[in-house]
Amino acid sequence: MNFSFLNPLFLIGIAAVALPVIAHLISRKSGVVKKFPAVRFLIASRGDASARSRLRDLLLLLLRALVIVFLVLVFAKPALFSFAPAGSGGPKALAIIVDNSFSMGYGDNFERAREKASELIETLPDGSFGMVAPLVARGEGRLSPSSGKEALREGLSGIRISSTYTDNEKRLEEAFSSLKDAPGQTKEVVFITDLQKNGWQNEKADRDWLDIIDVSGEAAPANHAVTGIDASYGKDAVTLGLSVSNFSDKPEEQILATMSAGGEELSAYLDIPPGGTVLNEFTIPGEYISGDKSPGDAQDRPFDNDRGAFKEGSAGIPRDRLAVDDTRYIVLSDGDDFNVLIVDGDPREDARLSETYYLARAAETISEITGAHITVKDNESFLGEKLSGYDLVFLANVGDVTEGSAKELREFADRGGTAVIFLGERVRASSYNALLKDLLPAELIAEEEREVKIVPLPQPIFPKEVGERLSQVGVRKHIKAVPYPGAEVLLGLEGGDPFMIKKSLGKGSVFLITSTADTSWNNFSITTVFLPVVKGFLDTPGSANEGRRNFTVGDTIAIDAPAGADRVEVISPSGKRYVIDTGSAIFEKAYEHGIYTVRESGKDLYKFSVNVDPRESNLVKLETAPEGPDAEITPGLVKIYRDIWRYFLWGAVMLFISEAAARAVFS
Template identity: 25%
Template sequence: MNFVYPDFLFALFALAIPIIIHLFNFKKFKRVEFSNVAFLKEIKQESKSKSRLKEWLILFSRLLAIMFLVLAFAQPYIPVSEKQTISGDKAVSIYIDNSFSMNGTGNEGRLLDMAKQYVYKIIDSYPAGQKFQLITSDLGGNTYRSFSKETIEEQLAELDDSPNSLVIDEVLKKQENWLIEQNVKAMDSYVISDFQRSSMTNLNVVLDTSINYRWLKLEQTNTSNLFMDSVWIETPTVRINENLEIKYRLRNTGTADLNGVKVSLSINGSGYGSTIANIPANATQEGLFSITPTETGFYKAEIELIDYPIEYDNTLFFSFSIAPNTDVIILNNKDTSALLSKVYASSKQFRTQQMNYNQFNFSNLKTTDVIVLNALENVSQGLSYELKSFTENGGVVCIIPAINASTDYNDLFQQLELGSAPTIDTANRRTNSIKYSDHFYADVFEKQDNRIDLPTVYNYITWKSTQLDYSTQLLGLENGDPLLIKKNLGKGSVFVWSSNTDKKNSSLADHSVFLLSLYKIGLAKTSSKPLSYSIQPNLSLTSNYSGPTEFLKLKNEKQEFIPEIRTLKTKLKIWPHENASSAGFYKLLQNDSILDVFALNYPRTESDLNFWETEDLTAAAESHSNLTLLVDNFENFEFRLNELTSGVKYWKWMIALALLMLMIEILLIKLWRN
């Protein structure tokens, strides 16, 4: 047992006062004469023994009353542990979880509001002038600063929920670094959280033995949640006047089925449609909306449902765009190709340019979507490398080979991962297979028709490659060799014909399947930009914009700012940093012209309301002597906190015992008569 004010123990010498009074009886007796004292002697003997017992009991009660009173002023306490109650300067670090799951409801209201109240109690339990560290899920530049009690209170008043979340290891590491830097003997670490499993995946943490750790788990009263999980478009290219299916997934983490949930779609700020969904307990449910875009440009869309109390994940924002034109370059060996030009001139969708191979500049690849290599006898190593980069960044390359002895495609095939250099086969082969099931031909043929007239090749190229297994044979010859293959490379694709339109080599020019396939190749470029992004630290956005970067800025409904921007080949990389903190649409502007639109959503890591049980945290606390688990109870929290900071105090008990002894003394004096 220790004492807060041990100097008061010198007052125990006052115990000598009642002892002295007892030993020296200062009472004056009055003499009374009797004629016969025989009977009085007998009474005197009996009352003398009773009086002596009474006096001894009164003495002991006085001594105990004085002793307990002195001890009360000395304030005795029993420390919980030596480390918990080290006197002198202290360093105190507090982590308050303000992630989205803290919007849930506890016994006393919203968890985040409850957490703030607990922090107020913590800082009030320390003496005036104490410095604190306050960590939130946002982190930020103030993480390693020291704050006074008044500053902490101001920050708590402004603290709101955040899309960010921290894992327990990251929290403890930042606390430990700051605490050790304070260079004090006593260090206290507080973690106030709902201990959600998605962010705190592991409780088997390594703790610094010189720090006192105190964890407070806030209990959710409702762990059910319905949220928009994801949205996607399976169509690789979105085009005007064509049906587009927007698919979405709902997730129900509760234990009860949810029926009659309204799901709504809005596009460019206007309601487009709604549907009703029924989602089983602990399950997902998929659905779709069908739309037909009628204009080119940017589309800002959002799918929304209604669910309480967790609302941040009720909406999913996404965006896509329809380009007014697809730029196609036809690269010829010498003469232009009227046939190929006719294919793309038939639609306003295409903007076609024919170029001679010797006049081609690599910079042309930055402004085109599709490049057709038409019967080139050889392709330089430099162009092969540029075509690889062009494809990996989302471009489309179509190879219509030259077929003669001088053809050299070795570098090209290696760069595009097609395999070994091709060889020439002079046998006549008829086309006998079409991959109807591939999305490439999805809207070309109404039905599978084995009687369709297909082209014949007289001279064609063949090649062998272990990479061929990763390509798709769209058209096949009767011996199994491909006539047309498609290979995905990076974000783009490569199409290779095994013959060309020369009448000596094939009858391709006379068959509609060739023309239709070329047309589809022109539409094959997919958008390399995601439908949406998840807000997170170090978020980077990708834009297809490749123009000048002066005066670029991002703007949403609340703010506009200049982000960090870098040009990477044909793409633009954008880092909004901490400015992208709210979900919604962000427009990339240059002099008020919209260059791109990005959709940002809050991450769904906080949507699954699955938490560590108190038993799990208790087990973690039992494995560490310096880890204490605090109970989510306002009434007992302050008492328990005082025990941890000052030990178990007994001064109130001492006062109660002193009063009890005085009461016993009074009763002895008043009720015990001789």
């Protein structure tokens, strides 16, 4: 056994031993000088007491010095160590990350992962530091390694399978960085996973510290899943669209898809090609389509959705080895009516010449997928339009803006709406700057006519393929704009002027495009990127209005609380109750999939659904397994540490007590 310190820098504190010595000397040498007449008797008496006093002083000095020494040693963390061969047999700092994303629910993958983790814990060499953590954490604190196997076992027993999709690499990097301060030469992260391709941003994923254990047991696990469910409302019926995907290389035939809603159960047999998705619509007629469907009335509906006989539904397919994604839930709500207003500032009789022709076509195309309702109005109609029922408003070359319409737009954005403003020759910069100052992300300067391209910038709201094709866009004319502080330039033009600027306002967003929505100033609307960009506006998180009722596991959900309520209660599908303060009205515990109920003072307000992320249903594995760290293990010897600082802590406490006792005895 050898002796070492894990925090040797603290040994500097040993110098503090000089403190009691100095205090002792000071007390002896420079105490209070007292004039006294009978000093000769003191001198005579000193001889008797000096030996006892000296003994006491030395004893106290020794005890005090030892207290300091022991405390310093506690902080310096003394440890005994011995040498052992490095490598798999030697001590190491090991982080075991157990994949608990819901794809691990396939078969007994998760159980096997736990068993494997348990084996790793039990075979961890003495002197190792380790930790066990789930891939999908639910707000746990910082990862920190520990030297006790019991702590590791506890960590493992606390891991539950989640319903969430996650970013593997971020979590693994976190785990590795948490090993940074752990002693030992070998630091590695063992990731026990099904090796699902989704979740890896970087397919190579080869890190010398990462060891991946594949517990899937199958080269190509097959899975089919309900990957989508949405509703569109007709005059006297609701159409529920069900998407079922086949994540395997074999066709699935005669899959029984069942839709349950409003007490009715509708079924259909589906044939799904390998890797394909089939959309099947179930139309449920009935009187539950009550009330006017016009967007303007949406705000007047009470919280308990008065649609009639049913408010929620579910769709399912026969359970396979990954059961969690075989059912999907939906709650009917106003939020599912995604209402889009397109304001055409330059309408023409020939629709193709209208300012919003391409914009409206793009929005209609997207609405076929999303069920959005498109309304096109001219400038004059817009001035009197209430925007409360809309989620997304496009202004295209709108020349006339009044204070009232500006206020309406501002309130619309505050509520969570998305406004997209295209400019054009009808737009007067000074008028916009004055009336829409609070709304615009930038100050408009003047028209500028020169041929420039869009500078591709990596934008989070656009898919990767859109970013690559943005260079197709040529702009002949634009209005020069200077972004206000806090605004974000999403797309720029050659020369440095912005093309698309975003500003967050209240719960919503405002996008400014410094050119036109038609082809008069640019070719944006006729390029292949226009449609995805418009879809990006529809997908903007802020564009969801307050009525949204369908979410994905892990979403942060804004709760619609009635005015005057201090708190509401959210009840999860398993019956867990969460109290939500209406001050923030944010629910962040959507870990289960199913139907949640929002309740206030014992009364159900509304329900919302939470579904698993369909990306996790695709169990296709990484083609090449990342290389493990075995080849990187440093040969030679490593130290096996055994902490002994606790003994010094106890010693310091005992010495402290002894010092107090000695003082009492000698006084």
